Amino acid sequence: MSSSFDQIIVSEEWESSELSLLETLDHVLNRGLVIAGEITISVADIDLIFIGLNVLVSSVETAHEVLRKR
């Protein structure tokens, strides 16, 4: 199998581990095979509730801002 499968690729424009994490969260929390009635999650860790698409955009904008200031 190609080595290209070893690593997540993120845009050249905003490459960062945070974006990679956000993309991972977007996939594992919003999508996937669902067994009826069996998704049981706890949302106590408020700091990690940054999963929504709007927050993803905010993170992208933040990253962009940081890059512009360099």
Place this chain on the structure above:
Amino acid sequence: MKLYAHCLIEDLDAFDTSTRGISGAAVRLLQIDELAVLVTDFNADTVAVTRENALDHASVVRSVLDRTTPLPFRFGTLVTEQQLRSYISARKPALQTRFAHVRGCVEMSVKIIREVSEDKAEARDEITSGTSFLEEKRRELLGSEQKTIEASEIRTWLHDHVDGLIRDEQVTTRPSEKLVLAAAHLVERAKIPQYKERMAAARKNRPELHFLFSGPWPPYSFANIELEFKTQFGVS
């Protein structure tokens, strides 16, 4: 004792016995008919949404991606072994159809972000009469229509760039938001280099848009066989 289900696979040889799941628990293969589920034993009633747990889930699903294409379960899938066996036995034809659909493929993700003008708030400050109010409303409606047209154009434009390269796609557009489009493309593994080239070319053609590409992913967006589900949020 419940089981935490990570993903479903059809190639049992793809499983690496050293794989660790949520909280470092050992992952085992639960064979059900000719399919198998990567599971860990789980003692609690809910799964905490933490960075570590989400990454552990993704890591287990990803561990088999080099050798086979799994059907990932959504994060937080806690079941008894009996429930899992019943689910797979009852839906085996649909699951096999889904496997056939994603076999040999991976998911590639594209998010497109555009600048949204902020002139609406400024215009609202200038409203001094009924006429200006109606004019402002008209501007809003026209602006909304224009954004919908633009979002539709971006969707068509992106599709034209991947046409012939993808097996399936899931696309969401949000005309009034900065994140105007989110797409998941199901791409055959052999076509990934070509797909990347086309995306790179597409990006150069639209400098006014911002792109976020990621992948390859297990086919999270193409795994589900049902739309009906119940989510329980237990705040602990």
